[in-house]
Amino acid sequence: MVSLPSAAVAVAQAGDLSHRYGRHDALIDVTFSLAPGVTGLVGVNGAGKSTLLRLLSTTLLPRSGSLTLFGSDPAHQLADVRRRIGYMPQSLDIPGGLGVRDFLAYMAWLRGYGRRQRPDLIDQALVATDLTGRGRSRVGSLSGGMLRRLLLAQAVLGEPELLVLDEPTAGLDPEQRVRVRELIGRTRPDCATVVSSHLIEDLVPVARRVLMLDGGQLVFDGSIDELGARGAGLVAAGSGLSAHEAAFLSLLSERVAT
Numbered sequence: 001m002v003s004l005p006s007a008a009v010a011v012a013q014a015g016d017l018s019h020r021y022g023r024h025d026a027l028i029d030v031t032f033s034l035a036p037g038v039t040g041l042v043g044v045n046g047a048g049k050s051t052l053l054r055l056l057s058t059t060l061l062p063r064s065g066s067l068t069l070f071g072s073d074p075a076h077q078l079a080d081v082r083r084r085i086g087y088m089p090q091s092l093d094i095p096g097g098l099g100v101r102d103f104l105a106y107m108a109w110l111r112g113y114g115r116r117q118r119p120d121l122i123d124q125a126l127v128a129t130d131l132t133g134r135g136r137s138r139v140g141s142l143s144g145g146m147l148r149r150l151l152l153a154q155a156v157l158g159e160p161e162l163l164v165l166d167e168p169t170a171g172l173d174p175e176q177r178v179r180v181r182e183l184i185g186r187t188r189p190d191c192a193t194v195v196s197s198h199l200i201e202d203l204v205p206v207a208r209r210v211l212m213l214d215g216g217q218l219v220f221d222g223s224i225d226e227l228g229a230r231g232a233g234l235v236a237a238g239s240g241l242s243a244h245e246a247a248f249l250s251l252l253s254e255r256v257a258t
C-alpha cells in the first residue's frame, strides 16, 4: 500500500464510497486517498472506473460513504471545489457548429474565469494539446483524435489542482498518445492527476501509483513498482505478457476464485 507522507495534504479522501445505478452496485465501499502526483486507475470494462471518476469530478455526488475534496465536502462547497477540478469525460456531445475557441471560452466561463483571463488560458490549453492551428475550426470538422484532445484541452484549462482523465489516450494515434503522456507528466507539482485505462500498459509510463477496480471493488492500491514486482514471477515464458499485465490478470483470477 502507498501511504501518504505525513506532511502531505490529501487532495481527495474517499471512505467506504459506494454508488448504485438502480439496483446495480457500480462501486462498493472504496477507500483511498489521493496526494499530488499521477495515479492510474485500471480495471476491465464495467469495473467502475468512470463511476469513480464521475464522483471525483463531482459530476455525481456521493450517496453512500464519504468523499472529501481539498478538505471540503463537495456537496457543501460545490462551486469552489469545481473550480479546482479539470475533468475529461470519456465523451461529451459538443454542438458541431460551435468553434473550438468558443467551446473552450464557454468551459472557462463555467469554471469562473473572467473575460480578460480567458484568451491566455485558451491559448495555453491549445498549445498543450497540440491544437493551436484549430482554434478557429468548427468542432464538427475535427477528427476523432482531435476531439479527444479538445476534451483534454478543456480539462487542463487554468491548470487545475485535481485533474480527472477518463481514458484520455483512447482512439489516439501513437504519436498523440506519447504527447498526452508528456502533458500528464507536466502538470503543476501540487496537482493530483487520476488517469483511467483498461490497459495497465497505458498507465505504466505515467503513473507512480495504481488503483485497480474489479466489480466495483478496490482490489489493488499500491505503487506501479509493487504491481510489477507482484507479476514478475508470474510471467510465463513466451506469453508476451509484461510483469504488470501478469499481475493485473492474476488479481482478476484471484477474485474469480473467491
Ligand SMILES: Nc1ncnc2c1ncn2[C@@H]1O[C@H](COP(=O)(O)OP(=O)(O)OP(=O)(O)O)[C@@H](O)[C@H]1O
Residues within 6 Å of the ligand: 021, 022, 024, 025, 026, 043, 044, 045, 046, 047, 048, 049, 050, 051, 052, 198
Ligand atoms: N448511467 C448508468 N446507469 C446504469 N448502469 C450504469 C450506468 N453507468 C454505468 N453503469 C454500470 O455500472 C458499472 C460500472 O460502469 P463504469 O462505466 O463505471 O465502468 P468502467 O470501468 O468505466 O467501464 P468501461 O471501461 O467500459 O468504461 C457497469 O456495470 C455499467 O454497466
